[in-house]
Amino acid sequence: MADPEITVQWKKEPDEHDYPAAADYLEMLAEPDVIEQVLRALRAAPVTHKKAKDLLRASQLEILPSYNPYVRRDLAKITSGKALSPILVVRGDFRKGVPMQIVDGYHRVCAIYYADENIAIPVKIASLP
Known part of the structure; x- marks a missing residue:
């Protein structure tokens, strides 16, 4: 679907x-006090x-198929010009393989990857306490 004419609204x-x-x-990965600190850091x-492409590489996640219903929903939002919400991430540590x-x-x-892997995505990044 990569199209140089695509403009994503954020x-x-x-x-x-x-x-x-x-x-x-995060409840599956950390204790409640750590989660609270991470959420405060994300908000700030x-x-x-x-x-x-860089977000997927840094997270070591595979791209979901374009037929995934939630990916399809976000692709439809992109096509219709509906604004998407920025992404929330917690920084890893390449020195430790995290x-x-x-x-x-x-x-x-x-969805953005399918539209154009080089589109700049707004992201809020927090580090673990």
């Missing part, structure tokens, strides 16, 4: 419901921009 900040979704994912983090974690927005990253 919200300035993540949706409020993205933070509880991130916490729900500035929005930066990263390419879809990948970055996409704690909210994996489907959006995959």
